[in-house]
């Protein structure tokens with residue numbers, strides 16, 4: 001009798017039935033970070049309550065695998081608290097370099113051997129030409145930036161002469177960044193039509209002395225408070241990547257929440273040649289997205305603006321920041337570094353179906 005042919009290949013199994021399948025193990029299938037984020041979302045979205053410091057720290061403690069979920073929650077928070085519009089702004093370095101201060105990240109300090117050339121205050125026509133270019137991009141805000149410790153009387157008068165001309169010729173809201181303000185200067189700028197004043201904290205109080213020694217964190221804070229007291233909107237930015245710890249970034253978010261700015265520009269260190277921070281590595285891109293999301297969770301109602309260093313730090317991840325809490329852009333070049341082409345940023349917003357609009361009045 002012939003022997004039955006031997007079967008080759010893997011042994012046949014009968015189809016598994018429902019009874020054969022392992023029971024759903026929620027602890028394995030559902031990452032624990034979703035529970036943390038769900039609880040934070042309940043506060044921020046359902047009850048519209050700001051997070052406490054320990055709650056924000058619980059989000060910061062999540063690992064890198066949680067970044068996409070963290071970013072998704074931050075985007076929902078931004079939409080719920082600020083709406084869908086993205087604010088576009090142009091900035092102009094109206095007086096570059098030669099600054100007596102020693103901010104260790106800044107190539108405009110006269111104390112460092114950096115390749116930035118000091119230039120005097122631009123004239124009226126140069127400023128107006130830049131403002132018109134900004135308006136043509138659909139921007140709503142134009143910021144005049146001066147590399148000074150603070151404005152002397154002559155500088156203040158030049159600013160006050162330019163503000164109404166820019167506003168009337170272009171329809172743009174005019175912001176100014178001119179350093180530490182002295183007695184009565186905030187009131188004069190407010191009376192002169194300055195809509196928003198920029199003065200960055202840059203970093204946490206506990207880290208500030210390691211990156212600036214010629215003025216104090218408290219002097220910066222005092223100017224920020226004077227800006228608000230005078231009735232201008234406060235734009236108060238940060239710089240990540242100067243050697244601060246996660247705890248100091250959380251400290252900084254708390255300090256900003258206490259100041260209550262309208263706008264927070266997020267800068268990422270672009271190590272400039274000749275400065276004391278020239279040898280530092282830029283922040284990792286995913287880490288930058290994580291902190292954009294955490295700043296949004298901690299500051300749900302601010303205009304959170306992409307500012308300097310995003311091209312270097314984020315590269316191809318730049319669109320991701322706009323779905324992780326960012327709702328404003330500086331377009332064109334920065335003060336001493338080149339930004340990418342404005343058309344690329346406008347195309348990115350169009351691809352994301354994000355409308356351009358003014359935000360300050362709505363938030």
Ligand code: SF4
Nearest residue numbers: 099101103106109147
């Ligand atoms: S950051 Fe501002 S104050 Fe500091 S050195 Fe640069 S221009 Fe001067």
